[in-house]
Amino acid sequence: MKYSRMAAVASVAASIALSVGVATAVPALADPQTDAFVDSLADAGITGLDPATAAEVGHQVCPMLAEPGQQMADVAGRVSESLGRPLGPATMFTGLAITLFCPGAVASVANGESPIPLGLFGF
Template sequence: MKLTYPAVAAAVASAAVAMATLSAPPAQADSTTDAFLSTLAHYRLGDIDPATAVRVGETVCPMLAEPGQNAANVAADVADALGRPLGPATMFTGLAISIFCPRAVNAMTDGVPFSFLR
């Protein structure tokens, strides 16, 4: 099945919104990084090396803010960086957005361009 930009963008937006609304970070997590790793583990993406997961996760927001960039492109870049298929990379991207750049969740739902993150 070939994924199109609208399908990937919708999946990333849905994942980010769902993660932001349905899964608050665990109370014992004392940092954004801990919350991110815990959330990855919860959604069965915890087998990614933690240092790599954090490094790639922290690049998502700056990538979204680049001119001409969109969620589908970012998910594809994440897939390449993690060596994962697009499906898990899309979930990872949504989780990274919801934890590292929550303002982007509002931008996605409001149709605001990601360039405001810069």
């Protein structure tokens, strides 16, 4: 009987430890494209960023580029401010975000076209 109580206590303790471990584990970002973006940042040597913040700022790059008059340098400057990083890493961050989140823009530029439909602005 003494051993069955010890086994029960050990079982409960193990369950609690497992629950705490699962509750404190860092969750994946759930979107494979976003996960690939965060991984590519680490591969490029851009480290020390909160993955959720990096994903949020990365997803803002395409809409920023779509704003009238915006250029990559302007967007990289805004990314630099958002992340609190120097312009060099922010420019690399911006390029990676464009590559992963704005594939249509990359294809348009490769074809010599504007990624933004300039006809909408009277051009």
